[in-house]
Amino acid sequence: MSSPRQADDGAAFAAYQSSFSEAPGYLNFASFGPPSSAVRDHVAQLLETAGEGAVGASSTLEGEDNRAREAFSRLSGFPLEQVGLTGSTSLGLFQVAFGLSGGTVLVGAGEFPSNTYPWLRTGTVGRARADLMGAPGTQVTPDVVARHLTDDTVAVSVSAVDFRTGYRVDLAGIREVIGADRLLVVDGIQGFGVADLDWTLADVLIAGAQKWVRGGWGVAGIALSPQGLERIEPLLTGWTGVTDARRYDGEEHPPLPGAGRFSISNLSPYASGAFAEALELIESVGVPAIEGIIATHAKALIDQLDAARVPVLSPRERDDRAGIVVAGLPGRAADAHAALAAAGISVTLHGPDRIRLSVHATTRSEVLGEAAEVLAAFA
Known part of the structure; x- marks a missing residue:
């Protein structure tokens, strides 16, 4: 029984x-x-709230960002202050890539293009440069990473789950191989919410809502370790990623202290709300x-x-x-x-x-x- x-x-x-x-x-x-129907119903409710335009509607809609951050924090294992939101996995990877001032970043040659183009683009403007490993189909194992490490390697960027084969990367093994001084950047979109991994092994975790989380398009969670926050400049940030964002004094404000510094502008509350609802549905069963x-x-x-x-x-x-x-x-x-x-x-x-x-x-x-x-x- x-x-x-x-x-x-x-x-x-x-x-x-x-x-x-x-x-x-x-x-x-x-x-x-x-x-899910829960996600669809919640978005419809948010649209109704916006349509009615009652007093306080704006605050209600903006609160969806906090719900999504809190749920992403719980599921990822990162403290809330180290968790933010961005528009997509691809956008988050671009923000991270442009935040590294130099050195080389190891990336599998068979990675999904969203994890290749950011590093190719930063290399053309004199910042971090891509160092491609293997060929399409090569599994990014700790041994492969170890063979490609050089003194100039500042980070390794991998997908937690390979889009091409479903291979689940050994994050713990890669973390051990690269040591504590290099950054580990993880694209989690093919595993977050369905793979019980220790995401805190990463210095950067980015995962969009539209695949396995089943939360639709337009938002991604981003989480950073203290080392990631220290070493990645918020170069691609915006007015919502700085202190006193609503003090419109015409001056540049310093970036927020946590992962919120990677905010560029206000996200759609419908996307954030759908993400929050989907994450909480995952939490309901584990x-x-x-x-x-x-x-x-x-x-x-x-x-x-x-x-x-x-x-x-x-x-x-x-x-x-x-x-x-x-x-x-x-x-x-x-x-x-x-x-x-x-x-x-x-x-x-x-x-x-x-x-x-x-x-x-x-x-x-x-x-x-x-x-x-x-x-x-x-x-």
Whole structure:
């Protein structure tokens, strides 16, 4: 018999699952995660508040930023004063990149472009320069990082989960290899909210709302260690990232002491509110519970693909992967993608040879076999 705590957990998870209504064949969470009814309802409520324009409406809407920061702080493990908001993961990475005055930054050559272009751009203006590691498909392991370290390396920038394969980076191992003096910058968008990682190993963590968090577009959480706050200049900041922001005296104000210094302007309260609602929904059941179900679905999908003789290009060990499973279909991926779409199954096409499938805690188990059956015809 379940204990009262287990019963409560079961009820919480049932409420969590019932809040989502994505199509039965949705296997594309690494692209974007359909928001819950709780998120949609909250945004509608905020729009109604704005539409009515009653006294105090502005304060109510602006309060959504604080809700989102507080929830991001709790889930990331960073103190609230070290947590801020920015417009997207890409924007946050640009702000961090331009904040480093020099040296080289190690970045995997196969990183998603949002984690490459900021460092390429800063190198052209004489600030931090990119030093690319490996080739597309190379896993950014501690050993790979160690082989590329030089005396000029000031930071390493990695994705917590590789968008291309679902490989889960060994943050603790990389932290140990680079030491305490170099910065560890982590793009968390493919893992935050669904991977139970120690995010505080990072000196910078940035994670947008639109993928696994399922909070829509227009906002990202950014968290920095004390060392990150000390060494990254708030070069790309704005009037909302300084002290006494509402004292309009025509003079330059000093940056805020915490992560709020990376604010450029007021964010949309609808985006911040959606982010807060989505993060609090994750908290209602806990990341470990969500991660456990995703791991079960990912393994089941791999088993189904194996049975259908479809090559799997993602890590097979649970500790090495997150919710992404990639099927290899040399020269036939586009046709397979079209066949999946015709069957009502949403996935991502990665070039001529790869199909990326991504599962969540709300994924319907039956669709895993259905997807494998379609792909079997192209293997």
